[in-house]
Amino acid sequence: MDPIEKKPLAHFLPGTPVLSFGTAGCNLACRFCQNWDISKSREMDTLADAASPRAIADAAHRLGCRSVAYTYNDPVIFHEYAVDVALACREVGVRSVAVTAGYVLPEPRNELFAVMDAANVDLKAFTETFYREMCAGHLEPVLDTLRYLVQETGVWTEITTLLIPGANDSDAELDTMTRWIAEELGPDVPVHFSAFHPEWRMRDVPSTPPATLQRARHLAMSNGLRYVYTGNVYDPPGQSTWCHACGEKLIGRDGYTLETWKLTADATCPKCGTACAGVFEVRPGTWGARRMPVRLSAREA
DSSP states (O other): OEEGGGTTOSSBSTTOEEEEEOOSOOSSOOTTOTTHHHHTOOOHHHHOOOOOHHHHHHHHHHHTOSEEEEOSSOTTTTHHHHHHHHHHHHHTTOEEEEEEOOOOOHHHHHHHHTTOSEEEEEOOOSOHHHHHHHHSSOSHHHHHHHHHHHHHOOOEEEEEEEEOTTTTOOHHHHHHHHHHIIIIIOTTSOEEEEEOOOOTTOTTSOOOOHHHHHHHHHHHHHTTOSOEEEESSOOHHHHSEEOTTTOOEEEEEETTEEEEEOOOTTSBOTTTOOBOOSBOOSSOOOOTTOOOOOOOOTTTO
């Protein structure tokens, strides 16, 4: 059980707990993978617990989770399982969140996202060269997934980009990327810029300075994006939600903990009445920053 803000999702049921699970493997080969011990693992017997779709859905419901996240590795890898879990979750009133790189063909993509309520899509960079050399993939399929989600579905969508020093953090690339998001997806799609930490096959690259994330955030906002966040660093102003019209702080965050909640019952700014885009309940959750392991029993699975 994680805070939903850890996925990261800032505009989907803030403050609520999400039951997170994944399998092993990945369809990309990112040299900087932050979950490489899972995505590259072939030790299935030591990693796996038995968990039927119904067991996961019932556990989430029993524990008070408002949603289940398909995460740690990409749900595209366990497509059929993810769909079955999502259908079981719907039966007990639990929502589904896909944490994905968005690298998937249209037909399975349509089937997967038909049962998802929210998604955080990892837009790893904004050049074909980066995707080809760093991820063994391609950029355009990911952009196509983003267009599809925002323009053709009701899935609440947020974007995360891990900024790697010297690789995808130039002003020119960030300017092009954020202009594309504003023009193709609209200004209300939240964007998260997260700090890289040396992992997997890029241990010789330094961690991302907080100033880089703040620079990216300001650039994105200057290009018209309304909700831009920093991640993997301590930055309460950069992780809080502000009214794009008058600057009022609507949701104050200290890490994964909500410190301020000023949204009205209809998700508008109390000061100027401007709507805040997202999926909100009348009251925020109170889960905080806790992380609680959940072990399914053999009987449940």
